[in-house]
Amino acid sequence: MRDISKYQGIIPAFYACYAEDGTVSVDHTQAWAEYLVKKGVKGVYVGGSSGECIYQRVEERKKQLEALMEVAKGKMTVIAHVACNNTEDSCELAAHAQKHGVDAVASIPPIYFHLPEHSIAQYWNDISSAAPDTDFIIYNIPQLAGTALTMPLFHEMLKNPRVAGVKNSSMPIQDIQMFKMYGGNDFAVFNGPDEQLVGGLAIGADGAIGGTYGVMPELYLKIFELCKKGEYEKACPIQYDADKIIYEMCSCKGNMYAAIKEIIKRREGIELGGVRKPLSGLFEEDMVHVERCVKMIDEAISKYC
Numbered sequence: 001m002r003d004i005s006k007y008q009g010i011i012p013a014f015y016a017c018y019a020e021d022g023t024v025s026v027d028h029t030q031a032w033a034e035y036l037v038k039k040g041v042k043g044v045y046v047g048g049s050s051g052e053c054i055y056q057r058v059e060e061r062k063k064q065l066e067a068l069m070e071v072a073k074g075k076m077t078v079i080a081h082v083a084c085n086n087t088e089d090s091c092e093l094a095a096h097a098q099k100h101g102v103d104a105v106a107s108i109p110p111i112y113f114h115l116p117e118h119s120i121a122q123y124w125n126d127i128s129s130a131a132p133d134t135d136f137i138i139y140n141i142p143q144l145a146g147t148a149l150t151m152p153l154f155h156e157m158l159k160n161p162r163v164a165g166v167k168n169s170s171m172p173i174q175d176i177q178m179f180k181m182y183g184g185n186d187f188a189v190f191n192g193p194d195e196q197l198v199g200g201l202a203i204g205a206d207g208a209i210g211g212t213y214g215v216m217p218e219l220y221l222k223i224f225e226l227c228k229k230g231e232y233e234k235a236c237p238i239q240y241d242a243d244k245i246i247y248e249m250c251s252c253k254g255n256m257y258a259a260i261k262e263i264i265k266r267r268e269g270i271e272l273g274g275v276r277k278p279l280s281g282l283f284e285e286d287m288v289h290v291e292r293c294v295k296m297i298d299e300a301i302s303k304y305c
């Protein structure tokens with residue numbers, strides 16, 4: 001039996017942390033990691049969508065992970081997303097992540113070409129073989145990757161004993177139930193869409209990985225605590241407020257992560273830099289949304305936490 005307790009909790013997706021000149025910042029990465037440790041989150045998911053992985057070079061992703069591990073090791077679960085869309089670079093990052101002691105490596109399927117399932121399985125198993133002593137987590141995000149984790153592909157992947165979980169970001173929460181049912185009790189399924197965390201937990205998710213957890217961790221930690229006690233009716237109003245905040249962040253013309261980093265700077269005084277092109281930074285007209293979000297987050301935290 002695999003012990004999945006290290007995956008049972010709120011796991012913010014770690015934001016890319018840039019210096020003023022746009023390079024990956026060790027200082028900002030470590031300040032952000034320390035903040036999340038203090039907030040009491042279960043772990044972090046580094047180098048995923050929120051980490052702007054597809055806009056970073058292999059060396060930059062290594063630098064960010066190394067900086068993070070100096071702070072996080074032994075204090076938080078670390079899941080490193082290592083996919084680069086080509087097998088060789090992904091394997092290099094997987095081996096690097098294992099060397100630095102992560103708890104798991106994770107990967108989206110290869111994007112752009114719609115490859116047959118045997119090629120996707122080969123891609124994932126190659127990456128997993130490059131980190132042979134480390135758990136492997138499948139990242140299912142069909143709306144962005146263009147390929148879904150089907151049941152036949154899932155069953156094929158379960159033949160690899162290192163496959164320890166699925167981060168499920170597809171919209172039907174039913175998918176969480178199916179992966180959990182066939183994966184078993186010692187297999188970790190993570191809720192992806194933050195907007196339906198309560199639903200994902202109710203149907204059986206063990207933990208949750210999310211792009212908006214970092215900007216308001218208190219709210220999601222509270223939702224998780226209540227849901228684990230079965231107090232769903234108390235968790236729902238917090239979910240509804242969190243969703244309102246997400247919709248407000250997404251009303252910006254600039255990218256959501258640019259809004260998130262600005263909100264964090266205003267609320268917590270922590271600088272994470274901007275976002276990398278082709279993602280857009282914030283526009284003047286976005287500031288009204290940012291201000292609204294700051295206020296809504298402050299109010300929700302004082303109301304529920």
Ligand SMILES: CC(=O)N[C@H](C=O)[C@@H](O)[C@H](O)[C@H](O)CO
Nearest residue numbers: 049169192193194195210211212
């Ligand atoms: C499509 C996407 O990026 N999904 C993320 C991961 O599952 C979520 O955590 C979102 O960032 C979040 O639900 C906000 O829409």
Ligand SMILES: CC(=O)C(=O)O
Nearest residue numbers: 013048049050210211
């Ligand atoms: C948003 C998210 O979960 C990611 O960074 O992949």
